[in-house]
Amino acid sequence: MEDLKSLIDKEKLPRHIAIIMDGNGRWAKLRGKPRVFGHRNGVQAVREATEAAAEIGVEYVTLYAFSTENWGRPKAEVNALMTLLVGTLRKEVKTLNKNNIRLKAIGDLKQLPEKSYQSLMEGIEETKNNTRMTLVLALNYSAKWEIMRAVRQLAQEAKDGNINPTDISEKHFDDALSTKGIPHPELMIRTSGEKRISNFLLWQIAYAELCFLPIFWPEFRKEHLYQAILDFQNRERRFGKTGDQIAREGE
Ligand code: IPE
Ligand code: IPE
């Protein structure tokens, strides 16, 4: 494990890693347990991912914890997820402070159950001065929701005469998203073997490298993060140019 970590080039780290934590239900089912058992066992994986990223010097980690579409799951599962969120946040704030990690959240947070919303706000408030890394939880998040909201906001600003429609830039759009001020993720990881984005950060991952891991989220450990970063560092990010051009730029 330490070996993998030592292979990572600290000069070429992704500043922001986004993770789609998937496969809790299937992991539990394989063990003959209810889906909620999988969610509970996913908490350790969250700790491992967060700690590994902070230790190595990543600045931002965004975790997809609950999508707007997830409200469509059985009520008991939704309730269990919300309760788990409250309990985990309350317990983990101390650790976040000890590790100097700041908590943030993106998504339609006001629609969360009152208790979940409150513990989230408390966690954000109590960790707001931490500087080592920012942990962003995507909760009741949907990229299409976020994009629609930005479009409406910019349309309103144009209507009010505060901005000329032809002057609307990528920067204006970025600033109208809930990820305002956060660099776009360079690396996106999804566990469970599923190869899709499921309405996560559509605008922000325009040029992210995608890494699909064939493990379920409760199995995720620090070494998986190291592996994903190494994989990222071995890829050539071309941004539309040719491989030769990129090689020359690196000289
Ligand atoms: C991810 O695991 C956690 C959430 C979406 C909250 P799943 O619950 O989606 O597990 P699978 O994909 O059904 O196995
Ligand atoms: C995506 O996982 C959402 C989260 C990880 C919170 P899902 O399990 O909900 O995605 P689909 O339904 O397989 O696309």
Ligand code: MG
């Ligand atoms: Mg899933």
